[in-house]
Each structure stands twice: as structure tokens, then as C-alpha cells.
Amino acid sequence: xxxxxxxxxxxxxxxxxxxxxxxxxxxxxxxxxxxxxxxxxxxxxxxxxxxxxxxxxxxxxxxxxxxxxxxxxxxxxxxxxxxxxxxxxxxxxxxxxxxxxxxxxxxxxxxxxxxxxxxxxxxxxxxxxxxxxxxxxxxxxxxxxxxxxxxxxxxxxxx
Amino acid sequence: xxxxxxxxxxxxxxxxxxxxxxxxxxxxxxxxxxxxxxxxxxxxxxxxxxxxxxxxxxxxxxxxxxxxxxxxxxxxxxxxxxxxxxxx
Numbered sequence: 001x002x003x004x005x006x007x008x009x010x011x012x013x014x015x016x017x018x019x020x021x022x023x024x025x026x027x028x029x030x031x032x033x034x035x036x037x038x039x040x041x042x043x044x045x046x047x048x049x050x051x052x053x054x055x056x057x058x059x060x061x062x063x064x065x066x067x068x069x070x071x072x073x074x075x076x077x078x079x080x081x082x083x084x085x086x087x088x089x090x091x092x093x094x095x096x097x098x099x100x101x102x103x104x105x106x107x108x109x110x111x112x113x114x115x116x117x118x119x120x121x122x123x124x125x126x127x128x129x130x131x132x133x134x135x136x137x138x139x140x141x142x143x144x145x146x147x148x149x150x151x152x153x154x155x156x157x158x159x
Numbered sequence: 160x161x162x163x164x165x166x167x168x169x170x171x172x173x174x175x176x177x178x179x180x181x182x183x184x185x186x187x188x189x190x191x192x193x194x195x196x197x198x199x200x201x202x203x204x205x206x207x208x209x210x211x212x213x214x215x216x217x218x219x220x221x222x223x224x225x226x227x228x229x230x231x232x233x234x235x236x237x238x239x240x241x242x243x244x245x246x247x
């Protein structure tokens with residue numbers, strides 16, 4: 001039996017960032033990718049490719065799914081395996097989200113082209129948090145990386 | 160569900176928008192074998208995303224309200240046309 005892939009399955013502690021300065025959406029996303037380069041998740045060239053693909057995706061329709069959460073994502077052959085990251089901005093930022101609320105929690109999903117199933121499963125686990133009052137409260141009020149990292153595992157372990 | 164990526168965010172958004180514009184109360188559930196899932200509000204992107212629908216999944220779509228039959232028809236077309244996504 002293979003357990004379904006969730007957000008926390010793919011998340012590494014060093015890819016949780018809790019203090020991104022608020023700013024324009026594109027700048028915040030660039031900052032997030034730069035930090036992933038700093039954390040050794042990818043090289044500069046890959047991050048440029050990923051940022052371009054993520055912004056292209058945002059232009060086809062916002063990934064702000066509501067309740068302060070956005071799921072910027074892309075598929076690119078620049079990565080060999082699915083990579084996820086979480087970033088929290090110090091202040092909510094304008095994101096054109098579905099419910100009009102500003103966003104402070106960014107769940108980045110970067111997948112290789114042939115990973116259809118896991119993408120939908122990861123999305124499902126993030127959508128579950130957005131639907132959960134307790135989870136959205138935690139995401140709004142917690143800026144401790146360790147706590148958030150544990151929290152994502154706790155949420156994904158819920159039935 | 161025919162498109163390789165399943166019902167990811169963009170198809171879910173399109174489905175919810177179509178459901179909203181119908182003015183009907185739309186419910187969507189996943190059929191796996193004999194069991195059906197609890198179901199989602201068809202006009203909610205979040206609820207649709209939470210179904211975790213992959214390629215090959217069978218969905219049950221129901222609508223209530225004026226023009227319900229036409230709404231189900233439009234939504235069914237949307238799904239069976241693979242959300243107009245090109246092969247990727």
C-alpha cells in the first residue's frame with residue numbers, strides 16, 4: 001500500500017520560510033525562489049526557469065485559493081523530482097485571490113512534467129488546510145518554522 | 160475525468176465558475192467502486208480540490224434549481240472534454 005502523497009511528504013524543514021518581507025507578488029515569489037537557492041534546493045538557473053513558469057501560471061488565473069493561502073506552482077523539466085516549499089510573508093500581500101483576501105501563506109509546488117497524480121494529491125492536502133478554521137488560524141498566527149513544519153505533518157496525518 | 164493532470168487547480172476553477180454561473184446548487188462526488196465520497200460543493204474551488212480527482216476517476220454531478228439539467232450537461236461536457244486541456 002502506498003500512502004497518498006501530501007504536502008508534508010515532500011516538504012523539507014529547510015524549505016520553510018517564515019519571514020518573507022511583504023511586497024509585490026512577483027517580488028515575493030522571486031524572494032522565495034532565491035531562498036530555495038540559498039537552502040541548496042536548486043541552482044540559480046533552475047530557479048530562474050521555475051520563477052518564469054510560476055509567474056506564467058499565475059497570469060492564466062490566480063492560484064490564490066482563498067483564506068490567505070496561495071498555491072503558486074508549475075511543471076518543469078528543470079526539476080527531476082517534485083519539490084515543495086512554504087513561505088509566510090510578514091504582512092498579507094495582494095494576490096488577486098478567489099475570495100479577494102490578501103495572502104500570507106504560500107505553498108509552492110514544482111513538479112517534473114510526468115507527475116500528474118502527486119500534484120493533485122498535494123493540492124488536496126493544501127486545500128484541506130484552507131478549508132480548516134484551525135489551520136488557517138495557525139497559518140495566520142505562527143511564525144516559527146519548526147512549529148509550522150510539525151503542524152503540516154500533523155494536518156496531513158488527519159483522516 | 161480524461162485529462163492526464165486530473166482536476167487540478169485550473170480545471171477546478173473553471174468547473175466552479177461554470178457551476179456558479181448556472182445559478183444552481185451543484186454537488187460533485189467521486190465514485191470508486193460502489194462507494195461514493197461525501198461530495199463537494201461544485202461552486203467551491205477548495206472543495207473540488209479536496210476531492211483529489213485524478214485521471215480515470217468517475218464523477219457524479221448533480222444540480223438543483225432552474226435549468227439544472229442544462230447545468231449538469233454543461234459541467235459534464237467540461238469534464239469529458241478534459242477541461243479543454245491540451246496533451247502535456
